[in-house]
Amino acid sequence: MSGATRTRLIRSNTTTAVAVAAISIGIAAVLFGLGFAAMFELIALTGTLVGFPTLTLLGALLVVQGGAVVTFGLGSRFSVVETNPRPDAGAVAAVVFALVWFVGGGIVASQLFGLGLVGWLPAALLTGGVGFAVTVLPGEDIGSTAPAGAVAVLTGLVFLSDLVGAQSVWGLGWEQQASLTAEFMIPVLTVFCALLTGWAAAKAYGGFGARGRRAGAYLLIYLNAGAIVTVLFSLVAFTLFKGLPGLFRGVAVGAGVGPQSTISLFGFGFSFSLPVAWPFVMNGVGLLNEFNGVLPAIVGTFWLVVGAVLFAVPLGVGAAIFLTEYAERGRFTQVVEVATNGLWSTPSIVFGLFGFAFLIPRFGNGKSLLSGMLTLGFMLLPLVVITSREAMLAVPDEYRDASAALGVTKWQTIRSVVLPAALPGVVTGVILGVGRIAGETAPILLTMAGGVFVPGSQTANVLGGFQFTASPPFVANPQLLEATSALPYQLYALITAGVGASGNVGNPDEFRWATALVLLAVVLSFYAVGIVTRYYFRRRLNYE
Amino acid sequence: MSEIESPQKGAETAQPRQTTTGESDEQLRAEWTDYDFDGEAKLAVEDLDVHYGDEHALKGVSMDIPERSVTALIGPSGCGKSTYLRCLNRMNDRINSARVDGSVQLDENELYQEGVDLVELRKRVGMVFQSPNPFPKSIRENISYGPRKHGTIDTGLLARLFGRSDEESEERLVERSLRQAALWDEVKDRLDDNALGLSGGQQQRLCIARALATDPEVLLMDEPASALDPIATSKIEELIHELSREYTVVIVTHNMQQAERISDQTAVFLTGGRLAEYGRTEQIFADPQSQRVDDYISGKFG
Numbered sequence: 043m044s045g046a047t048r049t050r051l052i053r054s055n056t057t058t059a060v061a062v063a064a065i066s067i068g069i070a071a072v073l074f075g076l077g078f079a080a081m082f083e084l085i086a087l088t089g090t091l092v093g094f095p096t097l098t099l100l101g102a103l104l105v106v107q108g109g110a111v112v113t114f115g116l117g118s119r120f121s122v123v124e125t126n127p128r129p130d131a132g133a134v135a136a137v138v139f140a141l142v143w144f145v146g147g148g149i150v151a152s153q154l155f156g157l158g159l160v161g162w163l164p165a166a167l168l169t170g171g172v173g174f175a176v177t178v179l180p181g182e183d184i185g186s187t188a189p190a191g192a193v194a195v196l197t198g199l200v201f202l203s204d205l206v207g208a209q210s211v212w213g214l215g216w217e218q219q220a221s222l223t224a225e226f227m228i229p230v231l232t233v234f235c236a237l238l239t240g241w242a243a244a245k246a247y248g249g250f251g252a253r254g255r256r257a258g259a260y261l262l263i264y265l266n267a268g269a270i271v272t273v274l275f276s277l278v279a280f281t282l283f284k285g286l287p288g289l290f291r292g293v294a295v296g297a298g299v300g301p302q303s304t305i306s307l308f309g310f311g312f313s314f315s316l317p318v319a320w321p322f323v324m325n326g327v328g329l330l331n332e333f334n335g336v337l338p339a340i341v342g343t344f345w346l347v348v349g350a351v352l353f354a355v356p357l358g359v360g361a362a363i364f365l366t367e368y369a370e371r372g373r374f375t376q377v378v379e380v381a382t383n384g385l386w387s388t389p390s391i392v393f394g395l396f397g398f399a400f401l402i403p404r405f406g407n408g409k410s411l412l413s414g415m416l417t418l419g420f421m422l423l424p425l426v427v428i429t430s431r432e433a434m435l436a437v438p439d440e441y442r443d444a445s446a447a448l449g450v451t452k453w454q455t456i457r458s459v460v461l462p463a464a465l466p467g468v469v470t471g472v473i474l475g476v477g478r479i480a481g482e483t484a485p486i487l488l489t490m491a492g493g494v495f496v497p498g499s500q501t502a503n504v505l506g507g508f509q510f511t512a513s514p515p516f517v518a519n520p521q522l523l524e525a526t527s528a529l530p531y532q533l534y535a536l537i538t539a540g541v542g543a544s545g546n547v548g549n550p551d552e553f554r555w556a557t558a559l560v561l562l563a564v565v566l567s568f569y570a571v572g573i574v575t576r577y578y579f580r581r582r583l584n585y586e
Numbered sequence: 587m588s589e590i591e592s593p594q595k596g597a598e599t600a601q602p603r604q605t606t607t608g609e610s611d612e613q614l615r616a617e618w619t620d621y622d623f624d625g626e627a628k629l630a631v632e633d634l635d636v637h638y639g640d641e642h643a644l645k646g647v648s649m650d651i652p653e654r655s656v657t658a659l660i661g662p663s664g665c666g667k668s669t670y671l672r673c674l675n676r677m678n679d680r681i682n683s684a685r686v687d688g689s690v691q692l693d694e695n696e697l698y699q700e701g702v703d704l705v706e707l708r709k710r711v712g713m714v715f716q717s718p719n720p721f722p723k724s725i726r727e728n729i730s731y732g733p734r735k736h737g738t739i740d741t742g743l744l745a746r747l748f749g750r751s752d753e754e755s756e757e758r759l760v761e762r763s764l765r766q767a768a769l770w771d772e773v774k775d776r777l778d779d780n781a782l783g784l785s786g787g788q789q790q791r792l793c794i795a796r797a798l799a800t801d802p803e804v805l806l807m808d809e810p811a812s813a814l815d816p817i818a819t820s821k822i823e824e825l826i827h828e829l830s831r832e833y834t835v836v837i838v839t840h841n842m843q844q845a846e847r848i849s850d851q852t853a854v855f856l857t858g859g860r861l862a863e864y865g866r867t868e869q870i871f872a873d874p875q876s877q878r879v880d881d882y883i884s885g886k887f888g
Contacts (some may be wrong), residue, residue, distance in 0.1 A: 370682075463722055583780075
């Protein structure tokens with residue numbers, strides 16, 4: 043397939059060779075999945091899989107896969123398979139394979155043959171050089187298949203020959219007694235070989251050349267995206283499965299089973315019982331409780347976020363309006379910009395210290411909900427400023443011109459045109475910020491306190507706490523000055539409290555996981571509210 | 587018309603213009619830009635200079651614009667015609683580096699002096715921009731935006747609560763403006779749809795309707811048809827013709843045929859920010875006095 047001959051315009055995808063390459067890609071994907079499953083201990087290395095010992099199966103698959111890839115490369119070289127390879131496999135591939143072969147050669151020489159530095163370094167350099175040469179010299183088809191396939195075959199043989207068995211431990215001989223166990227090594231090697239050979243197989247599937255490179259890149263991107271999504275979902279699923287038993291302990295549905303609630307309106311009180319009893323989210327911790335829960339922390343987190351948003355959003359949006367619409371762009375705005383960016387990346391414990399040293403002495407000298415709200419509000423402020431500013435800068439100047447040409451004042455323009463157009467961006471910023479502050483532990487630790495097991499009496503009753511007085515300041519809310527708890531802090535306290543302190547909740551482990559799940563759910567519901575809001579504002583701006 | 591289409595003949599008739607009669611350039615320019623018309627000048631511009639930073643964008647332009655007519659401003663890119671236009675409603679104030687010297691009078695009121703109410707000025711001198719720029723709001727809100735903000739129409743929450751809402755007059759205003767802009771029939775059933783869903787030509791007519799809704803006396807248009815297809819363009823041109831019965835229209839255009847079709851008088855700006863010639867449109871196109879204007883309108887440069 044030199045430059046003189048043209049490749050066919052129409053490629054039929056049904057030839058045997060292409061089918062083999064496709065199957066090879068499939069095997070790579072399977073190996074990738076098996077590797078991850080083994081890493082998370084979903085499959086046991088010592089057990090069996092579809093009738094074979096797991097390790098044998100992995101080894102055999104690797105050998106087959108490596109062989110298939112190498113065969114395809116050879117077939118292409120000797121024109122059995124019609125492909126369109128370039129003269130070499132590319133610089134990146136060459137460097138990667140040289141490194142792989144250098145490391146592989148070094149490990150084999152030092153561990154298998156027990157050579158010292160003088161022995162293994164030349165060996166590693168030699169294999170690395172061979173890897174480089176094989177990638178670069180013989181043309182793209184051999185260059186991108188042979189080194190990858192050989193690595194897979196060798197790894198497969200190592201697995202099959204039991205050189206690395208399911209029980210192997212590779213002591214690294216470092217001071218910390220670090221060692222790599224088979225449970226870690228084997229999955230990593232499998233995933234790595236799957237990526238290498240999968241890429242080679244994808245290139246072969248595309249017939250090398252530009253098409254092949256595209257196919258190889260796609261494969262890596264898809265596997266990567268798939269792995270990320272899988273990890274994220276398994277994280278949520280993990281928390282979900284661990285947390286659900288504790289969360290639903292003692293749930294009862296029926297008339298009058300729930301806790302007594304009282305609503306007072308104009309002096310009249312209505313008492314009623316909710317038809318659902320859900321102890322974990324409706325109770326605090328108490329000696330008389332049959333089932334304990336984290337109600338104070340849920341309520342605390344809710345009010346914290348609400349308070350921080352109410353504090354930070356008006357201030358932040360106001361500052362952003364000033365910076366984008368009124369302040370002359372220059373040194374001043376640049377300094378403010380750098381400062382806000384810096385504040386956003388300031389560690390949260392520093393904000394906590396500020397709250398501890400500055401806010402607490404001013405609000406009754408004790409840890410309180412209000413201090414926590416303000417501290418988190420200060421943390422949220424820079425992000426609101428940054429994102430609101432970006433959103434307002436993105437509003438086209440044409441709107442401002444059009445409005446000015448109609449004789450509308452600047453402030454009216456900002457209110458009726460700029461802000462509505464910037465709202466989705468502002469809301470996005472608030473969503474991101476709430477996601478961060480709702481999970482913050484350190485600032486709450488210093489400003490809001492809490493405790494390991496928070497009794498139900500510490501539930502903040504912010505709405506009911508307002509008191510109206512005849513003398514200034516006319517309205518007070520002692521509830522805001524009470525110490526209460528929040529979910530991330532309570533989780534931290536539960537984990538660090540140790541086993542001894544956890545006698546009064548039935549199963550401390552379940553209690554912890556359920557707390558984590560509730561925290562996740564609370565943060566995600568804040569997200570959901572934000573996303574719905576943003577969707578609403580976007581719909582109003584765009585025609586559909 | 588035929589002279590424009592045949593450069594040969596145009597060059598022939600231009601020949602005598604090159605002979606100097608001993609007058610200086612300044613005198614010649616003053617002669618060529620002196621345009622006598624019947625009636626009052628709606629806008630009187632005297633010795634207008636505009637600087638953008640170090641750049642001298644407009645040099646000593648003097649031209650009066652008659653009432654209830656269409657004035658076209660033509661010239662190559664960067665010649666200062668848009669700058670001139672933006673001086674007429676002080677939109678240049680919005681550019682930080684811009685400095686304006688000279689005098690612009692609207693009905694004999696000096697615009698460049700202390701104490702000019704920009705809101706009132708821009709209510710009386712409306713503007714339509716090159717690219718359609720409706721707000722991302724409903725068609726109705728786009729039209730009533732100006733009057734609402736000026737307080738002429740109040741449909742706010744309190745107004746509705748206290749029963750003094752002007753919804754009916756808003757309806758009338760929306761219908762009148764859209765009819766004037768020849769858009770009513772196309773959008774009357776979807777006044778609450780987002781204006782961004784309209785086609786480009788419709789959006790531009792909506793912008794014209796929006797400018798008309800504040801009941802201006804002068805309408806400035808900065809290449810209003812340059813982003814539109816021929817059909818939409820011809821609609822806008824008809825519209826401008828209609829509007830000139832009630833309004834004073836000043837329009838910047840790159841399209842010389844368009845200027846010839848729609849305008850009563852034409853001002854030609856040439857590179858360097860100077861007004862080269864100003865006069866009745868037929869006279870400018872049929873018998874330009876300066877060689878450079880002749881070259882420009884016959885397509886030899888620009």
